[in-house]
Amino acid sequence: MTGRPGTALTVNGEDVQCARPEGQFLTEFLRFELGLTGTKLGCAVGVCGICTVLLDGQPMSSCLVPMITMECRHVWTIEGLAALAGSDRSTGEEACRGLIASQRISAVFDAFISCDAIQCGICTPGQVISAIAFAGELTDADDASIRYRMGGSLCRCTGYGSILRAIRQISENGSG
Amino acid sequence: MDEDTARVGARDSVTGRKTFAGDFLLPGTGHVALIRSPYPHARVKSIDGSEAIAAGALAVVTGDDLALPTYGRRVRDVPVLARGVARFAGERVAAVVAESKELAREVAALVRVEYEPLEAATVASDALVPGSPLVHEAPWAYPGAVITAEDGHNLQSSAIWRNGPDVESVLASSTRTFQASYQVPSRHQGYLEAHVCLVSAEPEAIDVWASNKSPSILREQLVAWLESDTVPIRIHPVAVGGDFGGKGSPMDVPLCIALSRRLGQPVRIEASYGEELTATNPSHSATTCVRLGVDDDNRLTALDVDIVLDGGAYAGFKPNPQVQLFNLRLAGATYRIPALQIRSRIAYSHTVPRGHVRAPGAQQVTFAVESLLDEVARELELDPFEFRRINLLHTGQPGNLGEQWLEMRADETLTAAQGALSEVNPPSRREAGEEWAAGAGVAMFCQQVHSGAAEVALEPTTEGRLTIWVPFPDQGGGQQTVAERVVRTELGIPRELVTVRQAEQSELKRDFGVGASRVTVDASEALIVACRELRTELGETHTQIGSRDGRGSSGATDRVEFSAREWSEVLSALALRNPGHWFLGRADHRDKQPLISVCTQVATVLVDRETGEVIVNELITAADVAEVINEAGHLGQIEGAAVMGLGQAMMEDLAIVDGLVAASQLGKYLLPSVRDTPKQVVVMVRGGKGLGERNVKPIGELAGVAVAPAIGNAIADAVGARIRSLPLTSEKVYFAMQRGVSGGSNAPPAVEGQVPGSEAGGDGP
Numbered sequence: 001m002t003g004r005p006g007t008a009l010t011v012n013g014e015d016v017q018c019a020r021p022e023g024q025f026l027t028e029f030l031r032f033e034l035g036l037t038g039t040k041l042g043c044a045v046g047v048c049g050i051c052t053v054l055l056d057g058q059p060m061s062s063c064l065v066p067m068i069t070m071e072c073r074h075v076w077t078i079e080g081l082a083a084l085a086g087s088d089r090s091t092g093e094e095a096c097r098g099l100i101a102s103q104r105i106s107a108v109f110d111a112f113i114s115c116d117a118i119q120c121g122i123c124t125p126g127q128v129i130s131a132i133a134f135a136g137e138l139t140d141a142d143d144a145s146i147r148y149r150m151g152g153s154l155c156r157c158t159g160y161g162s163i164l165r166a167i168r169q170i171s172e173n174g175s176g
Numbered sequence: 177m178d179e180d181t182a183r184v185g186a187r188d189s190v191t192g193r194k195t196f197a198g199d200f201l202l203p204g205t206g207h208v209a210l211i212r213s214p215y216p217h218a219r220v221k222s223i224d225g226s227e228a229i230a231a232g233a234l235a236v237v238t239g240d241d242l243a244l245p246t247y248g249r250r251v252r253d254v255p256v257l258a259r260g261v262a263r264f265a266g267e268r269v270a271a272v273v274a275e276s277k278e279l280a281r282e283v284a285a286l287v288r289v290e291y292e293p294l295e296a297a298t299v300a301s302d303a304l305v306p307g308s309p310l311v312h313e314a315p316w317a318y319p320g321a322v323i324t325a326e327d328g329h330n331l332q333s334s335a336i337w338r339n340g341p342d343v344e345s346v347l348a349s350s351t352r353t354f355q356a357s358y359q360v361p362s363r364h365q366g367y368l369e370a371h372v373c374l375v376s377a378e379p380e381a382i383d384v385w386a387s388n389k390s391p392s393i394l395r396e397q398l399v400a401w402l403e404s405d406t407v408p409i410r411i412h413p414v415a416v417g418g419d420f421g422g423k424g425s426p427m428d429v430p431l432c433i434a435l436s437r438r439l440g441q442p443v444r445i446e447a448s449y450g451e452e453l454t455a456t457n458p459s460h461s462a463t464t465c466v467r468l469g470v471d472d473d474n475r476l477t478a479l480d481v482d483i484v485l486d487g488g489a490y491a492g493f494k495p496n497p498q499v500q501l502f503n504l505r506l507a508g509a510t511y512r513i514p515a516l517q518i519r520s521r522i523a524y525s526h527t528v529p530r531g532h533v534r535a536p537g538a539q540q541v542t543f544a545v546e547s548l549l550d551e552v553a554r555e556l557e558l559d560p561f562e563f564r565r566i567n568l569l570h571t572g573q574p575g576n577l578g579e580q581w582l583e584m585r586a587d588e589t590l591t592a593a594q595g596a597l598s599e600v601n602p603p604s605r606r607e608a609g610e611e612w613a614a615g616a617g618v619a620m621f622c623q624q625v626h627s628g629a630a631e632v633a634l635e636p637t638t639e640g641r642l643t644i645w646v647p648f649p650d651q652g653g654g655q656q657t658v659a660e661r662v663v664r665t666e667l668g669i670p671r672e673l674v675t676v677r678q679a680e681q682s683e684l685k686r687d688f689g690v691g692a693s694r695v696t697v698d699a700s701e702a703l704i705v706a707c708r709e710l711r712t713e714l715g716e717t718h719t720q721i722g723s724r725d726g727r728g729s730s731g732a733t734d735r736v737e738f739s740a741r742e743w744s745e746v747l748s749a750l751a752l753r754n755p756g757h758w759f760l761g762r763a764d765h766r767d768k769q770p771l772i773s774v775c776t777q778v779a780t781v782l783v784d785r786e787t788g789e790v791i792v793n794e795l796i797t798a799a800d801v802a803e804v805i806n807e808a809g810h811l812g813q814i815e816g817a818a819v820m821g822l823g824q825a826m827m828e829d830l831a832i833v834d835g836l837v838a839a840s841q842l843g844k845y846l847l848p849s850v851r852d853t854p855k856q857v858v859v860m861v862r863g864g865k866g867l868g869e870r871n872v873k874p875i876g877e878l879a880g881v882a883v884a885p886a887i888g889n890a891i892a893d894a895v896g897a898r899i900r901s902l903p904l905t906s907e908k909v910y911f912a913m914q915r916g917v918s919g920g921s922n923a924p925p926a927v928e929g930q931v932p933g934s935e936a937g938g939d940g941p
Contacts, residue, residue: 023278032277037199038192040417042368043449043842050368078192085191113186116808119816120652121189122369122417128190151851156366156418157652158812159819160850 009070011036012080021067027051029067030077038078038125042154049153052126053077059133059152078125081105081132104135107170115166119157127153131167138171146171183809184656184676185415197387197414198372202442205374206234207277208435209284210445211270212455213262216526216835217296217309220262220289223270227286234273235439236287242434246318247401248492249425251332251499253318254529256431262291263311263489264528265836266455271435273443296526298835300486301463303330303525311489311524319400321491322499330524332491333499338517339577343467346478346515350469354552358544359901362461362486362830365533366820366847369417370452375432376442382409386429389419389651392684393495397426398433413678416651420820421532422457423651425493453845454837457493457531458830460485460501460522464544469515474556476567478515479508479576481541486530487522493531501537503623507545509576510586510620510774511567516576527832534817535623535877539824539884543902546619546885551898560618560889561594575772579624582769583865585800586620586776592798592859593618593776600780600794600857612782612791615894619885625771625867625874630698631684633758634663634706636751640744642669644676644703645758647684648695653876654809655695661805662700662870666707670740673747696805696875698763701868706761713759714746765867773873774800777818777882779854781890788897788910792822792887798859802866802873814858814879821883823848829903 007018011034018029027044030036030053039062042048046061053062054076062075085105108131111117118124127150134149141149146167155163188194213220225236239257248254258269270287274280297303297311306329315332316323322333340346347353373386388394391411399405416423428445436443447456462485469477483504491499504520518541533539553563568586575581597616608614633645644663650656656676664671738746750757778796783789797818804810827846831838839845866873884902892898897912 023282028277031199032201036192037195040196040369041198041446042370045449045841045843047841047843048368048449048847082191082193109187109190112190113182116183116186116812118183118186118189119654119812120367120369120418120650121185121194121415122196122367124189124194125192147851151849154368154847154849156368156420156820156847157816159815159817159856160853161815161856162808162812163850 007067007070009073009075011075012077012083018067018070021070024067026053026062026065026067026070026075030062036077036079040122040125047154048123049130050123050126052129052153054129054133059130078129081129085109105132107173108132108135111166111169115162115169117158117162117166123153123155127155127163131170135170138167141171180671181808183654184660185650194415196369196417197374197385198369198446200374200385200414201444202374202376205442205444206273206275206435206439207280208443208445209272209274209280210268210451211272211284211287211289212451213258213265213267213269213291215262215291215293216265216298217294218262218291219294220258220260220269221292222290224288225270225272227288228272228283231283231286232274232279233283234275237271237273237435237438244430244434245401245403246492247397247426247430248320248490249397249495250497251318251320251491252400253312253315254490254492256434264526266451266528267489268431271431273435273439277446296835297330298526298832300461300484300523300525303523304328304484304521309526311526315524328521332487332522332524334521335498335500336517336519337505337577340515343478343480343515343517347467347469347480350477351472353467353469354548354555355465355467356548356551356900357463357465358547360462360540360543361902362458362530362832363533363824363828364453364458364830364845365418365420365422366823366828367418367420367422370447370449371423371427371456372444372446373427373429373432374442374444375429375436377433377436380407382407382433383412384409384429385412385414387414387416387423389416389423389649391649392647393424394426394429398429401426401430410680413649413680416649419651420534421536424495425457425531427456450841453830453839453841455528457529459533459536460487460530460540461832462486462540464541466544466548468548468552470552470556474558474563474566476511476513479513479545481507481518481545483520483541485520485522485540486525486527488525488527488529490529491524493529495532503535503538504541505577506538506622506624507541509772510569510622511564512569512573513576526835528837534820535881538621538623538877538881542619542621542881543884543888546882547888547900550617550885550889550892554892561590564590564618564620579770582771584772584774585861585864586622586774588861589774589776589798589800590620592861593778593796596796596798596857596859597778600796608782611785613785613894614780614782615890615892616778616780617886617889617891617893618776618778619882619889620774620776621878621881622772622774623874623878625697625773628698628766629762629764630702631760631762632659632699632702632706633679633684633760634710635756635758636747638748638751638755640748641673641675642747644674645679645684646676646699647679649678653695653813654806655699657809658696658805659699659703662703663707666704667710668737669743673740673743696872697867698765700805700870700872701763701765702761704761704869705763706759709759709761713750763868768867771865771867771873773878775878775882777879777886779883779886779890781887781894783891783894783909785895785913788906788913790826790891790904790906790909792826792854794855794857795822795883796857796859797879798861799875799878800864800873801860801862801875802864803862803871804860805870805872810860810875811858813875815856817876817878817880818856818883819848819853821880822853824880824902825884825887826903
């Protein structure tokens with residue numbers, strides 16, 4: 001990192017710079033420096049999952065990611081995914097493992113809405129990103145594997161019934 | 177995809193556009209880090225902020241610098257910053273303001289505070305004993321206090337509810353009496369949005385963005401604290417990221433106002449989750465001693481409940497005028513009990529101050545009463561369902577405290593839950609494995625409807641749309657969705673023309689906020705009134721427009737059907753004729769006959785005979801719902817409450833050790849994840865008498881309370897081990913089994929039923 005003015009990364013497909021990465025974590029960089037407040041701050045210790053983003057294609061608690069580790073990495077937040085949902089693009093950059101088609105994102109959004117898998121909404125972006133991340137593996141997923149995959153995102157409101165119904169709907173529709 | 181049944185704001189939620197208090201920043205905002213006392217009780221001898229200032233802090237502020245009055249929801253005993261003494265570990269002692277959150281945290285470590293630790297009263301029962309360290313020198317002197325100098329030592333409040341003949345003499349003459357004592361620890365509400373507030377206090381107005389569920393009342397609390405109503409206070413509408421009773425206090429808003437005024441810039445405080453757990457307003461831990469009398473026919477003769485609750489260092493987080501928890505008086509209310517006495521004492525202690533958690537007070541007494549009822553049934557060799565059934569209170573019978581309930585649907589929910597249990601197929605021993613013992617347990621809870629008053633408004637816009645103005649935020653309960661459904665049903669207006677918005681608190685009359693499960697009940701009625709107002713006005717406008725296609729020429733406005741285009745035209749015409757006009761609707765249910773709703777829950781469990789591990793297989797909830805406005809939202813309230821109850825039953829424990837909250841972060845305080853949830857069976861027991869034209873009953877707090885005793889009773893059914901303290905951990909089950917209880921589903925109770933003064937059994941180390 002020596003000799004570099006900051007950290008260069010991409011967020012939602014665009015090049016961004018973090019001028020002062022030391023001591024800063026990805027959640028607060030996204031929220032305060034880029035104004036991407038769809039990524040929420042919860043426990044700050046990687047337990048609740050409400051700060052989940054896609055980091056190089058994988059769901060990750062952004063509160064655990066120091067900005068000094070972010071050089072050349074690729075982040076998709078809920079805002080970027082929402083924009084993709086309405087387009088025919090995908091998050092298919094070279095460095096981004098796992099291609100995510102816009103249809104898959106739309107299917108997850110629609111399933112969460114139609115199954116009412118939302119109450120206060122603070123955990124919803126993180127839940128949605130977790131679902132998008134493994135929607136590709138969902139076809140015929142059994143209950144245990146759905147629970148395993150979604151286990152990193154806490155929800156205090158719903159009791160998870162409606163979230164499980166949403167995931168099953170995605171699974172049955174083969175939207176992955 | 178059908179968006180017609182979607183929750184209001186659903187698409188904003190899934191796309192991250194829904195905005196919470198923490199999502200706002202103003203130019204030049206100062207960020208605050210708080211210095212908190214590490215001691216349960218200490219004299220604050222000196223605070224030196226010079227190093228922090230040298231390192232870049234904009235200010236280091238102490239309680240003496242501010243010299244401001246205390247605040248609170250009812251009792252105003254909470255200091256904005258401690259002055260001279262810290263009364264719990266986690267109390268705000270000084271505030272550091274800096275340009276960024278990171279810098280504020282960094283330089284806060286440089287503030288030197290010299291403490292003199294003092295002897296502390298960290299357990300409620302000890303704190304009440306004369307001679308224990310005083311938490312407050314003169315607690316009766318605070319505004320809103322309900323005690324006097326003559327009342328007990330370290331007392332926040334006390335209450336006795338009694339009815340019928342003298343409980344002592346009835347117990348003495350009963351065929352059999354039973355007694356046991358039960359413990360419920362403190363629990364955090366567990367919302368995932370920690371408290372955050374942003375304040376800009378200018379001479380001409382104070383602007384507030386705060387995670388608070390009752391903006392109208394927050395404003396009143398701030399006016400009371402400021403002792404002045406000359407500067408407008410604008411509480412800006414924001415979504416609330418979960419509440420469960422914990423977001424009704426001013427919390428850090430008074431401090432933000434003081435700092436913003438002092439520094440002349442906006443100020444923001446965002447609690448870390450660790451601060452949430454250790455320094456906000458979790459539930460009252462409680463010890464409950466219950467005594468029950470039974471006659472020859474196995475009917476209950478008397479119930480005596482004596483509960484001591486830990487209120488922590490400040491009483492200011494309880495809103496109730498009696499500074500009590502209002503569900504305590506419903507102990508045993510599902511049953512007909514001729515002699516009843518409920519005594520409650522809430523103590524001050526040198527621990528985190530306590531507030532409301534979903535159905536405040538209910539879980540503490542319900543776990544005790546429903547567990548003891550089960551112990552009695554087993555002792556009398558009666559089926560726990562049948563023992564409950566012969567003692568149920570029925571519609572038409574007066575409540576135990578003389579209440580004239582509109583109806584009592586205890587039998588209906590008990591029968592529905594029992595029916596659902598008969599359809600559940602427990603795994604056979606062969607499937608589960610020989611080491612697993614199966615069991616089922618039942619428990620009941622009923623809750624009085626605490627309805628209040630509400631005012632709402634409908635505003636036609638010149639664009640031909642209708643705005644529904646409501647005075648409350650949506651903290652997840654679905655109140656704004658219910659509002660939209662009611663208006664769409666009443667008017668027959670298409671969804672795409674309707675927008676629900678939260679009015680800034682000053683624009684509608686006083687509102688009680690989101691709480692006590694009351695919003696659907698009150699607001700639905702107010703909305704119907706507003707819809708009628710709008711319809712009356714529509715008469716003339718409609719005649720003009722409707723006559724064009726020959727409809728509505730009679731001028732009748734009761735059930736006029738408009739197309740979307742026609743709706744747009746009439747709304748636009750209304751708005752042009754009377755720009756900015758609001759059609760107001762009010763409802764006031766405060767003088768209505770008291771209504772109660774009932775919930776019966778059944779848990780089935782498997783218990784490992786060797787290790788004490790407990791697996792909850794099914795959770796059955798039969799809830800008395802009257803009529804339902806929003807099916808999906810209603811189901812979500814029930815399922816969500818039941819899983820919260822599961823967490824509180826099995827894992828949640830905000831243990832306070834020597835005055836310190838042991839869980840310093842989430843993960844040390846456990847919340848249930850999707851991996852922990854059992855299969856849920858929900859039976860909505862419909863019909864009956866609700867409130868208002870839509871015949872509704874509340875739901876938000878109903879389905880979380882009986883879960884813990886139902887699971888505890890199921891564990892006793894499986895292996896005979898009776899656990900009398902929450903949470904129901906495997907360790908407690910293991911040690912209870914070790915104490916000589918043979919396993920098996922027909923095993924006798926682990927403790928004797930008739931043991932006056934018996935200690936809480938079943939608790940391992």
